[in-house]
Amino acid sequence: MAECSANNLGGNNSAGLQRVLEWGGAGALAGFLVGILSGFGGWALFFATLAGLSVGLFVGQAIAWFSRLKEQSPRTITMAGVVKCFGRNSFGFQPISDGDWTCNLGELKLLSPLDLPVTVSGTLFDQVEEVRRRAAPGSGLVEAFPSFDDEAHTVPILHCEITAHAGDYAVVGGAVGSVAGLAAGIAIGLAICAAAGIFTFGIGALLCALIVAVLAAIGAFAGGVVGDFVGAFIGWVVDELGDFDKLGKSIESHFNCTIIITGRWVTDISHEHNEIHDIEAVQITNCDWPKIHPLTGVVGIGRAPAGDGHGDPIK
Amino acid sequence: MDGRPPEKDNCCGKQTFCGTLGRICAIIFRKRKGGDPCVYIPEKVINRPDPCIYAQFFLMQLGHPVTWDNPDVSIFLNGVEQYTYDLTVDTEYDVWIRVHNSSKDKPALGTNVDVRWIEFGAGGQIRHAITNLNTDVGVWPATSIVQTKWRTPATPGHYCIEVQLTHPNDANPANNLGWNNTQVFAAASEARTPVRIFNHWVNGPPKAPRSRQAVKADPSGESRPWNLVEITFDSYLFHDEYGRDVDPGKMFAERPPAWPTRVEPRLFHFAPDETYRDVTLIVDAPDGPGHPERFNVTARQGGVPLGGVTVTVTRK
Numbered sequence: 233m234a235e236c237s238a239n240n241l242g243g244n245n246s247a248g249l250q251r252v253l254e255w256g257g258a259g260a261l262a263g264f265l266v267g268i269l270s271g272f273g274g275w276a277l278f279f280a281t282l283a284g285l286s287v288g289l290f291v292g293q294a295i296a297w298f299s300r301l302k303e304q305s306p307r308t309i310t311m312a313g314v315v316k317c318f319g320r321n322s323f324g325f326q327p328i329s330d331g332d333w334t335c336n337l338g339e340l341k342l343l344s345p346l347d348l349p350v351t352v353s354g355t356l357f358d359q360v361e362e363v364r365r366r367a368a369p370g371s372g373l374v375e376a377f378p379s380f381d382d383e384a385h386t387v388p389i390l391h392c393e394i395t396a397h398a399g400d401y402a403v404v405g406g407a408v409g410s411v412a413g414l415a416a417g418i419a420i421g422l423a424i425c426a427a428a429g430i431f432t433f434g435i436g437a438l439l440c441a442l443i444v445a446v447l448a449a450i451g452a453f454a455g456g457v458v459g460d461f462v463g464a465f466i467g468w469v470v471d472e473l474g475d476f477d478k479l480g481k482s483i484e485s486h487f488n489c490t491i492i493i494t495g496r497w498v499t500d501i502s503h504e505h506n507e508i509h510d511i512e513a514v515q516i517t518n519c520d521w522p523k524i525h526p527l528t529g530v531v532g533i534g535r536a537p538a539g540d541g542h543g544d545p546i547k
Numbered sequence: 548m549d550g551r552p553p554e555k556d557n558c559c560g561k562q563t564f565c566g567t568l569g570r571i572c573a574i575i576f577r578k579r580k581g582g583d584p585c586v587y588i589p590e591k592v593i594n595r596p597d598p599c600i601y602a603q604f605f606l607m608q609l610g611h612p613v614t615w616d617n618p619d620v621s622i623f624l625n626g627v628e629q630y631t632y633d634l635t636v637d638t639e640y641d642v643w644i645r646v647h648n649s650s651k652d653k654p655a656l657g658t659n660v661d662v663r664w665i666e667f668g669a670g671g672q673i674r675h676a677i678t679n680l681n682t683d684v685g686v687w688p689a690t691s692i693v694q695t696k697w698r699t700p701a702t703p704g705h706y707c708i709e710v711q712l713t714h715p716n717d718a719n720p721a722n723n724l725g726w727n728n729t730q731v732f733a734a735a736s737e738a739r740t741p742v743r744i745f746n747h748w749v750n751g752p753p754k755a756p757r758s759r760q761a762v763k764a765d766p767s768g769e770s771r772p773w774n775l776v777e778i779t780f781d782s783y784l785f786h787d788e789y790g791r792d793v794d795p796g797k798m799f800a801e802r803p804p805a806w807p808t809r810v811e812p813r814l815f816h817f818a819p820d821e822t823y824r825d826v827t828l829i830v831d832a833p834d835g836p837g838h839p840e841r842f843n844v845t846a847r848q849g850g851v852p853l854g855g856v857t858v859t860v861t862r863k
Binding site: 234235236237304305310312317318319320333334336341342343344346347348349350351353358359362366367368369370371372373374375394474475477478479480481482483484485486492494499511512513514515516524525526527528529530531532533534535536537538 | 581582583584585586587588589590591592593594595597599600601602604605606608609610611647648649650651687688690717718719720721722747752753754755756757758759760761763764765773787788789790793795796798799849850851852
């Protein structure tokens with residue numbers, strides 16, 4: 233499976249990665265300081281720093297993940313548009329993938345709310361640009377960067393996503409696993425030291441510190457990876473159970489389907505663009521047309537049925 | 548971390564190693580860009596009921612012409628359909644509302660129908676409850692007719708009926724609001740009738756919650772220009788058809804004013820604290836008897852749809 237990329241004009245598309253690395257740095261510093269206070273030196277201090285780095289990265293990943301979406305006001309909007317891309321990120325093993333459904337919606341029309349004030353620069357009455365560019369409170373941006381379906385920035389879109397539990401559970405699992413792995417590594421290291429009976433000798437103390445630090449580092453990293461994987465698997469099971477009978481519908485993205493999306497309007501500070509995330513409702517009105525066909529209006533007033541993603545619904 | 552492989556912004560700065568590692572990860576986890584040809588979407592998101600009504604504001608946002616004589620809302624007195632403008636004070640009328648459901652799979656059970664009246668014109672802000680009902684609408688093409696009695700207020704006035712549908716699992720909440728705002732008068736040389744335009748933002752320019760950085764860059768944050776009113780008019784007719792009989796091109800075909808028509812003023816700015824302004828619809832009907840014609844007067848303020856009225860001019 234493949235995701236839909238939002239090619240932003242400007243901005244820092246790696247902002248999310250940078251936030252995680254900052255947490256990693258903080259964790260490394262904490263590991264270093266703990267090592268110093270514990271009397272570590274040399275390689276033991278190095279591995280203590282590494283342990284802190286691992287915990288910082290996994291915990292930071294979770295913090296960055298759950299704090300990346302800044303909610304707009306109004307919270308919920310409804311947009312009509314033509315599907316330029318639809319895909320799903322596979323599985324949910326973070327940070328490689330999050331399992332979310334992603335969609336790039338073009339030929340945009342704002343359907344609700346009607347009275348959205350237009351405040352972004354360089355526009356007049358353009359509510360669609362307001363949706364694409366207004367920066368949410370707490371985002372730290374003057375304006376969100378506009379997204380495009382293509383790298384040449386010729387097809388303006390709004391990126392939309394359906395959240396999968398797999399991604400959420402993976403980052404939580406990684407954070408918990410890393411901390412648990414760190415604790416387990418320290419405990420095992422101390423147990424080895426005690427079993428070897430080498431506490432009381434100077435050389436033994438240095439060796440003990442090294443053993444503890446190495447196992448702490450291994451535990452923090454391995455625990456994070458395992459926790460991430462286990463969390464992704466549990467999340468995948470939750471996703472499957474939530475749609476057990478598979479009574480949903482498919483969208484064939486080559487068919488130029490017009491859809492109406494309702495969901496939470498946010499600024500995603502990981503990519504510094506605006507999105508609808510989480511999509512709460514999708515309605516297919518018609519397909520086989522590159523722009524919003526008048527049939528969308530016909531469906532909207534109940535004179536024709538909503539489509540099913542395959543061609544004209546009333547043929 | 549975001550879900551993107553470290554191809555360009557790789558972690559170690561060595562394109563060869565980290566780039567290869569990223570590609571291996573991408574192959575293992577099949578992470579490619581460009582979407583999928585066919586994507587399955589869960590039922591809770593894509594398979595929902597959609598109770599709806601002839602929703603003028605929804606159609607306006609799609610760029611379609613509208614009539615304010617709502618085909619899904621009717622007012623009767625002793626079985627005779629009435630125009631909302633000339634309803635008699637302190638009189639009981641029958642209000643009929645037809646609710647649709649555009650889903651072929653999910654019935655719209657427990658659809659809430661909120662019926663209100665507002666002052667005749669475009670953009671009335673004060674809503675007065677008439678009734679609140681519940682109805683079940685089967686899958687498309689089923690519809691449900693909801694009926695209620697309404698006694699008009701004892702004080703004289705001119706009315707618009709507003710219908711708002713709500714459903715907890717609605718596939719499209721943007722097509723749930725419909726107005727019925729109609730008037731009739733006899734033709735004359737330059738027949739004139741006032742149309743009231745209400746100020747949507749009578750308390751001043753609308754403010755949007757923005758980031759601190761955005762506020763610092765532009766402290767006013769004003770919607771530009773929020774108080775400009777633009778009025779359009781036409782003689783669009785809604786041809787109501789269903790299913791295979793629908794020709795979207797015909798259903799939303801624009802139709803210019805049937806007779807020489809103007810609105811004075813057609814453009815204006817609301818002054819601070821101005822609650823409403825009356826504009827004048829002037830229709831120069833041909834002399835002599837003939838078919839009546841309809842004129843839809845629609846207003847926008849700051850680009851936002853305010854509403855409108857449909858005026859029928861008769862020729863006797």
